[in-house]
Amino acid sequence: MSEYVLELKGITKEFPGVKALDNVHFKLKKGEIHALMGENGAGKSTFIKIITGVHSPNKGEMYLYGEKVEFNNPKDAQVKGIAAIYQHVTNFPDLTVTENIFMGHEKVSPITRRLLWKEMHYEARSLLRQLGSTIDPKVEMGSLSVAQQQIVEIAKAISTKAKIIIMDEPTAALTARESEELYKIAEKLRDDGVSIIFISHRFEDMYRLATQVTVLRDAKYMGSWGVDEISNEQLIVQMVGREISQVFPNKHNEIKESILEIKNLGKIGYFADISFNVRKGEIVGLTGLVGAGRTEVCQAICGIAPADKGEIFIKGKKVKIKKPKDAMNFGIGYLPEDRQLQGLILSWDIGRNITLPSMKKYSQKGWLNPKREATVAKELAEKVSVKANSIFDLVSSLSGGNQQKVSVAKLLTADVEVIILDEPTKGVDVGAKSAIYEIINDLAAQGYGVLLVSSEMPEILGLSDRIIVMKEGRIATTLSKEEATQERILEAAMGSEPTNNREVVVEV
Known part of the structure; x- marks a missing residue:
């Protein structure tokens, strides 16, 4: 018997x-949590699909418990005890939790051939309780939070008797508290002898859980190390091929007059008395705990879900924004948190997605000029370092980080002066983060007003000229760059400081 449960x-x-994978090696032991890291486009997704039987390799061999195996489809991998939990949970939102857990391996009476619902509900409840969850197995999947859906996916993996579970960016959309709950579940599975491949861009995930880390770069295997044998700096060099000595760029923006001003904005059930402004050349950070109302405020400003009360001013002029087109006409661009659902048309190519907000620029008398459109799209795709064969590749074929870069490039084609970025580096690797930070800094230097929504404290502190902290739908406090510390932000976000509802408007 081999000491490895899985070997590539x-x-x-x-x-x-x-070439999506080029001579890649990997070894996984029983009861081990092994981190897999690399930039977007490094080959991690193809790696998962090889192990789970979605793709067959052109070359190379795969072994389970020392025995050579070949998978022709995902069912082959499932039978051998391999399951995957993806970053974007793949479920049936209109079906119940039980139906999702047993999809594809339902319990059926051998006599009547009818589904054994009582047994499935009982086992689903038992699996969820093992994971420390009180989710009702009879509720619809779509009614659950992202964190709860992740737990159901893990229960589904256990229900197939999986001994190897691949977790692909499972914490990307979770709060710190939800991530900690997921960590505990992963540790329990490990202690029960389950082997886990944990794919993440977050170093805290790796340090919290893994004992080994393997790095892929540009489809190639860079090496495997014990987590305590390699430093952060060395790991980044292996991932991106260069040192990133300064993740946050030097600021060279000149802050001028106010361009966007919000007065007493409110939406019943979501937020109230929101007042602040954004000036030309300024990056204003908007932070707080998940659920504080940050995204809802942005969506109100952009006309996606208009506010019930309050006023919006652009360059001192009061404007009415009832739909997203109004916001764009007034010079407000928005990069939504959910790039796949709201930010991109996945079935279109990269170029068309990038130029979509400004097609009038590339048309004359109703006819598009494809050559000019493609030239601009190519320039912007290169500017934000989208990794693809060409701008004619479908956006659906890109990794999550590269999809985010396309979303950023899309903003740059429109005639906007205020750019609202909601979690712009969510699910993005360290190299891509550095590139996006450079872009944000350059936008401010060019005179754009930037409203940056982020849950990542280093991001808020490293980029913002001024920081607004929200708590339970209200502004808790506003801090200058000099005043801001991680402790002060957390104190305000968690309620240790009194809520401050004064107008947060700064003039130059």
């Missing part, structure tokens, strides 16, 4: 025009 040797996978 020299795995190579080629698609037309691209």
Whole structure:
């Protein structure tokens, strides 16, 4: 019996025009949590699909418990005890939790051939309780939070008797508290002898859970190390091929007059008495705990879910914004938190997504000029370092981080003066983060007003000229860059400081 439950040797996978994996090696022990890291586009998604039987390798061998295996489809991998939990949970929102857990391996009476609902509900409840969850197995999947859906996906993996579970960016959309709950579940699975491949861009995930880390870069295997054997700096060099000595760029923006002003904005059940402004050349950070109302405020400003009361001023002029088109006409651009649902048309190519907000620029008398459109799209895609064969690749074929870069490039084509970025680096690797930070800084230097929504404290502190902290739908406090510390922000967000509802308007 091999000491490894899973071993990949020299795995190579080629698609037309691209080598997705190039001579990749990997070893996983029983009861081990092994981190897999790399930039977006490094080959992690293809790696998962090889192990789970979605793709077959062109070269190389895969072994389970020392025995060579070949998977022709995902069912082959499931039978062998392999399951995957993806960053964007793949479920049936209109079906119950039980139906989702047993989809594809339902319990059926051998005599009547009818579904054994009582047994499935009982086992689903038992699986969820093992994971420390009180979720009712009879509720619809779509009614659950992202964190709860992740737990159901883990229960589904256990229900298939999986001994190897791949977790792909499971904490990307979770709060710190929800992430901690997921950590505890992963540790319990590990202690029960389950082996976990944990894919993440977050170093805290790796340090919290893993004992080994393997790095992929540009489809190639860079090496495997004990987590305590490699420093942060060395790991970044392996991931991106260069040192990132300064993640946050030097600021060179000149702050001028106010361009966007919000007065007493409110929406029943979501937020109230929101007042602040954004000036030309300024990056205003908007932070707080998840559920504090940050995204809802942004959506109200952009006309996605208009406010019930309050006023919006652009360059000192009061404006009415009832729909997103109004916001764009007034020079407000918005990068939503959910890039796949709200930010992109996945079935379109990269170029068309980038130029979508400004198609009038590339048309004359109703006819598009494809050459000019493609030229601009290519320039912007290169500016934000989108990794693809060409701008004619479908956005759906890109990794999550590269999809985010396309969303950022899309904003840059429109005639906007205020840019609202809601979690712009969510699910993005360290190299791409650095590039996006540079872009945000450059936008401010060019005179754009930037409203940056983020849950990442280093991001807020490293980029913002001024920081607004929200708590339970209200502004708790506003801090200058000099005043701001992680402790002060957390105190305000968690309620240790009194809520401050004064108008937060700063003039130059």
